[in-house]
Amino acid sequence: MGTTFTPAKTSPTSWDAFGDVDAFVDAVLAELAAMASDGTRSTRSGPKPPLTGAALRKAILAIWCVAFCGMQWRAIGLLCDIPFGTLYTLFARWSRIGLWRRLLNRLILGWRQACGDKVMPSAVIIDSRSCRSAPTCFGRGFDGGKKIKGIKIHLAVDKYGFPLAISISPANRHDSKGIVPVLHQLADCGFKGTALGDLSYRGQRLSKAGEALGIIIQPSAGGHGGTFIPEGIRWVIERSLAWISRYRRLNTIFERTEAHLVAFIEIAFISILSRRLHILPT
Structure with a gap:
């Protein structure tokens, strides 16, 4: 919800x-x-x-x-x-x-x-985006769901779609593990509240990690039958990911450092x- x-x-x-x-x-x-x-x-x-x-x-x-x-x-x-x-x-x-x-x-x-x-907002939205990367990139992994070999960008944004925390991981890292550094960044900047995400952020381990930092992980379904259905303000992070896709340096990753x-x-x-x-x- x-x-x-x-x-x-x-x-x-x-x-x-x-x-x-x-x-x-x-x-x-x-x-x-x-x-x-x-x-x-x-x-x-x-x-x-x-x-x-x-x-x-x-x-x-x-x-x-x-x-x-x-x-x-x-x-x-x-x-x-x-x-x-x-x-x-x-x-x-x-x-x-x-x-x-x-x-x-x-x-x-x-x-x-x-x-x-x-x-400081009372709630943030969390999600990730898999990007192809060059062989010279700092790290690579294969995202089996999206069939992408590269890296994964993890974001936590406010209701306007602007990032409060950013983290990078290989594309084969599950969202529930890749988002943990983002939660630590949020806690360091003083955020205490709810983190809204899709069903990739289910699990007691992530929930307990969030509670230890004062953050409540609240996953919910973002679609049905392959169709995207906006859930509350969850859609704003999809817009944020679309924004950065317009910047070509962020479509195929060549950077050698995170x-x-x-x-x-x-x-x-x-x-x-x-x-x-x-x-x-x-």
Whole structure:
């Protein structure tokens, strides 16, 4: 059974990732400035000066293009006239210091406050998506149900479809096991409530693991006879998975580390959220 609250209405305008890409760049620049002011982001040392001004904006846009267009680092480096090693180093360094997660958390908080909600939701929705991966990927498994050899993305989203926790596992790991790191991330950020999911999350072992963290696992059937039937607010995570499928870097996985794959997922949601907040009526 679902809960009584309803998801927010989406914008009636058509979806265009390039429409407000400047909002994404501005959000990243603002977060970089905030991290520099509080000492989280230290100044890079080296023989070459750090990118600033228009060059830095171009580098951020290039990283976004890698996520959305699925371009190779070498190709985008040639197009934007910035060495691909510089672009990849920036992306890796920002991922290591937690820029994307911090920015995503701030944008989610801003969206929830704009919609009149509390900082922490009372319920989340959990699900997973299996993705094909290249042989060079950090880990691979075979999902027998979906006939996919690759990895599996586990998400926990709020009622608006934005992720509060993300975890990665080989595709052959069952959902009830792969979701456990997500539950720990939720508990670490202070979530205490209900996690709604499909029947893959049944079982006493998962239920007890959730109860130990203050989270109640509430599985329910999401369809009948092969037909998807929306159950309460369970459908919003299906929309979230459809959102990230538009970002080509997240369809076939080439990343060699889990951290970089999670970073690209966060970049996708940052792009969506920054656009929404940009067009939000004041």
